[in-house]
Amino acid sequence: MVFPRRGARAPRTTAHTGTGLLLGAARHSAGRTTAVFVCSAASAGASLALPAVLGRTLDLSLGGADGAGFWPVLCIGLIGAEVLLDALEALLSGVASARATAWLRLRALTGLLGAPPDRAARLTPGDLATRLSANATEAGTAPVSAAALAASLLAPAGAVVALFLIDLWTAVAFLAGVPLLALVVRAFARGTSDSVARYQAVQSVIASRLVEVMDGARTVAAAGTAERERDRILAPLPELAVQGRRMWQVHGRAVARGGVLMPLLTTGVLAVGGVALAAGRISVGELLAASRYATLAAGIGAGAGLVGSLVRSRSAARRTAALAGLAPMAYGTARLPADGPGRLELRGVRVVRDGRPLLTGVDLTIPGGVSAAVVGRSGAGKSTLAAVAGRLTDPDAGRVLLDGVPLESVAYGPLRREVGYAFERPVLFGDTIGEALAAGPDRASPGRIRSAARAASADAFVRLLPRGYDTPPGEAPLSGGELQRLGLARAFAHAGRLLILDDATSSLDTVTERQVERALARDVRAGTRLVIAHRLSSAVRADLVVWLEEGRVRAVGTHAELWRLPAYRAVFAAREAETPASETATPTAEAAAPTAAGLPGRLAHGEPGR
Numbered sequence: 001m002v003f004p005r006r007g008a009r010a011p012r013t014t015a016h017t018g019t020g021l022l023l024g025a026a027r028h029s030a031g032r033t034t035a036v037f038v039c040s041a042a043s044a045g046a047s048l049a050l051p052a053v054l055g056r057t058l059d060l061s062l063g064g065a066d067g068a069g070f071w072p073v074l075c076i077g078l079i080g081a082e083v084l085l086d087a088l089e090a091l092l093s094g095v096a097s098a099r100a101t102a103w104l105r106l107r108a109l110t111g112l113l114g115a116p117p118d119r120a121a122r123l124t125p126g127d128l129a130t131r132l133s134a135n136a137t138e139a140g141t142a143p144v145s146a147a148a149l150a151a152s153l154l155a156p157a158g159a160v161v162a163l164f165l166i167d168l169w170t171a172v173a174f175l176a177g178v179p180l181l182a183l184v185v186r187a188f189a190r191g192t193s194d195s196v197a198r199y200q201a202v203q204s205v206i207a208s209r210l211v212e213v214m215d216g217a218r219t220v221a222a223a224g225t226a227e228r229e230r231d232r233i234l235a236p237l238p239e240l241a242v243q244g245r246r247m248w249q250v251h252g253r254a255v256a257r258g259g260v261l262m263p264l265l266t267t268g269v270l271a272v273g274g275v276a277l278a279a280g281r282i283s284v285g286e287l288l289a290a291s292r293y294a295t296l297a298a299g300i301g302a303g304a305g306l307v308g309s310l311v312r313s314r315s316a317a318r319r320t321a322a323l324a325g326l327a328p329m330a331y332g333t334a335r336l337p338a339d340g341p342g343r344l345e346l347r348g349v350r351v352v353r354d355g356r357p358l359l360t361g362v363d364l365t366i367p368g369g370v371s372a373a374v375v376g377r378s379g380a381g382k383s384t385l386a387a388v389a390g391r392l393t394d395p396d397a398g399r400v401l402l403d404g405v406p407l408e409s410v411a412y413g414p415l416r417r418e419v420g421y422a423f424e425r426p427v428l429f430g431d432t433i434g435e436a437l438a439a440g441p442d443r444a445s446p447g448r449i450r451s452a453a454r455a456a457s458a459d460a461f462v463r464l465l466p467r468g469y470d471t472p473p474g475e476a477p478l479s480g481g482e483l484q485r486l487g488l489a490r491a492f493a494h495a496g497r498l499l500i501l502d503d504a505t506s507s508l509d510t511v512t513e514r515q516v517e518r519a520l521a522r523d524v525r526a527g528t529r530l531v532i533a534h535r536l537s538s539a540v541r542a543d544l545v546v547w548l549e550e551g552r553v554r555a556v557g558t559h560a561e562l563w564r565l566p567a568y569r570a571v572f573a574a575r576e577a578e579t580p581a582s583e584t585a586t587p588t589a590e591a592a593a594p595t596a597a598g599l600p601g602r603l604a605h606g607e608p609g610r
């Protein structure tokens with residue numbers, strides 16, 4: 001997969017529009033699509049030649065001419081060629097559509113994974129699955145449908161020319177009805193477009209609700225709301241049925257109108273041809289050919305099906321394009337200084353989402369090698385700060401610098417090597433637990449994985465699993481705390497100069513948390529730690545505490561300094577009620593004293609005790 005990594009500007013294509021995406025898919029599958037067109041055109045050529053050859057064969061047979069044997073053989077040859085070409089066309093169509101679909105999926109996935117996670121997360125998993133599967137498949141058929149539509153016009157066009165050649169008036173009789181056919185196709189395309197878009201949107205709603213409920217299966221079971229959820233998932237079905245019926249009604253009307261119009265056209269041509277035969281302008285064989293050509297020319301109405309398919313593809317492509325067109329994160333080419341200690345600076349950082357400021361005027365310096373805890377009430381903006389600090393998202397204003405280098409100018413690889421994350425709910429990717437822990441900017445060796453797992457207190461329970469580190473994550477019955485420890489192990493195995501733990505120890509008991517903290521200080525690469533924490537103990541042991549309130553830094557200092565402020569103590573009040581007295585006791589100045597040199601020893605934002 002190719003991610004935009006270099007230069008301030010990420011490559012933008014027309015992939016953000018449905019038509020642009022379809023043109024890209026068409027270019028990508030151009031070779032095979034052209035082959036489909038050639039097969040269709042050759043098959044149309046065989047269809048066109050057949051009536052003339054049949055007519056000639058009939059005339060020669062009626063006239064008892066010598067050498068008539070050649071013509072029946074030619075007839076059989078043409079029929080055989082048509083069958084073979086149709087089979088080849090079907091095969092090539094499948095391959096070309098699969099290739100176009102694969103390209104569309106790759107573009108959509110690249111857009112999805114290249115965008116900042118908080119932007120991509122706006123689409124629900126079910127909706128994403130629909131856009132990447134059903135919608136991409138439908139959009140992928142567009143190049144072949146377009147080629148087939150173009151080829152399908154060849155036989156009718158050739159048939160009209162043949163009618164001209166046989167007798168001018170037979171062609172005129174046919175052309176008189178063509179405007180009516182055009183009206184039928186136009187009405188069909190218009191009527192289909194709206195209901196198809198609505199149908200696809202409703203499909204996506206059902207998929208979204210289903211995935212949502214599967215994700216929360218335990219909540220549903222515990223709340224006893226299975227029936228309610230079933231009804232909620234299926235609630236859009238009547239709307240789906242309405243749109244489905246509308247599509248079929250439009251299709252049915254087009255078929256009915258075409259069904260009346262086409263025999264009328266054929267009959268008209270035959271009547272005019274009969275007059276021409278009576279007048280001696282054409283032979284019996286030519287009349288036979290004219291009737292076949294009239295049928296072929298009337299086949300222009302079959303293009304309506306392909307027009308419908310193109311309309312569906314375009315609507316599906318618009319939905320896939322919403323992923324491909326997500327604004328990617330652009331990376332620069334700068335490197336971080338080799339011996340940088342991991343000094344983190346946020347200057348005037350502002351983050352706005354949905355018009356709401358989540359962080360405002362954040363100015364913060366975390367000296368290299370320091371362990372900083374970020375505390376604040378729920379919703380204060382701690383995770384947003386964590387995301388900005390390691391460039392999982394970009395601020396709308398202000399800058400973030402690591403060892404003096406603005407994060408947005410650092411190249412993708414070096415950035416991900418030097419900034420690590422562990423989350424509250426880690427997800428393990430890989431066929432085995434060992435693989436999941438090894439995966440990172442650089443593949444970690446088994447020795448490093450073991451040592452990281454030991455530091456995260458995960459090694460012991462992993463070794464007790466039936467296949468140890470070779471156990472597939474899906475087969476390991478992991479508790480929330482065990483999963484968090486694996487997330488920590490993965491982060492430790494790839495630790496760079498800045499490690500961000502976003503509520504990554506919330507499910508650990510206090511004893512294990514303490515063990516992990518000690519091992520982190522002793523056995524993991526030294527560097528700056530930014531720890532998003534709810535627990536008092538985390539703030540107590542941090543060198544520095546950043547206190548966030550409603551998206552602003554209210555104060556920065558040591559925990560002992562901040563503890564003098566009642567409003568700061570109130571941040572932990574709710575937790576104090578839940579946690580043991582040993583953990584919540586007011587820390588002594590020694591216990592909370594900063595350990596790193598050069599810390600700001602006083603409150604960054606003075607606050608009178610209240």
Ligand SMILES: Nc1ncnc2c1ncn2[C@@H]1O[C@H](COP(=O)(O)OP(=O)(O)OP(=O)(O)O)[C@@H](O)[C@H]1O
Binds near residue numbers: 118
């Ligand atoms: N992508 C987003 N779009 C819109 N609002 C968001 C987005 N991400 C977070 N928010 C909102 O921003 C606020 C801060 O969220 P954030 O997760 O940073 O808080 P937090 O301090 O980490 O909370 P908690 O301690 O409960 O995890 C919340 O009200 C949240 O709903």
